[in-house]
Amino acid sequence: MDAGTPPAVLVLTGPVTRDQVPGLCDDVRARLGATGAGVVVCDVGGLGPPGLGTVDLLARLQLAARRAGGRIRLRDPAPSLCALLGLVGLSFELEGQVEQREPAPDVEEAVEPGDPAP
Numbered sequence: 001m002d003a004g005t006p007p008a009v010l011v012l013t014g015p016v017t018r019d020q021v022p023g024l025c026d027d028v029r030a031r032l033g034a035t036g037a038g039v040v041v042c043d044v045g046g047l048g049p050p051g052l053g054t055v056d057l058l059a060r061l062q063l064a065a066r067r068a069g070g071r072i073r074l075r076d077p078a079p080s081l082c083a084l085l086g087l088v089g090l091s092f093e094l095e096g097q098v099e100q101r102e103p104a105p106d107v108e109e110a111v112e113p114g115d116p117a118p
Helices: 018-035 052-067 079-087
Strands: 008-013 039-046 071-075
Touching: 008 018, 018 039, 018 052, 039 052, 052 071, 052 079
Parallel strands: 008 039, 039 071
Antiparallel strands: none
């Protein structure tokens, strides 16, 4: 994977029906394979009002991407979509967000005597 390779973009417009989901999952896998970038940006600005169908779609796209060795990143999500995803316990990387990384192993935060309790 070339770190300089720009990710592919998949524009999602809604509403998306259940019958369209397998084809969109295939699109994500194909774009990951074609670019080698490891990320497909899903432009979700055109999906319309979010609902459980949108949550199901995004969860399936993320699963398809992970099975193909990549991930999806959301572009232009509505605040209501972000709130709904948080409510159901799903987190997605958002375009423009710094990628979160695990802390270095064997690094612990020291507590100094006299520090106030959290």
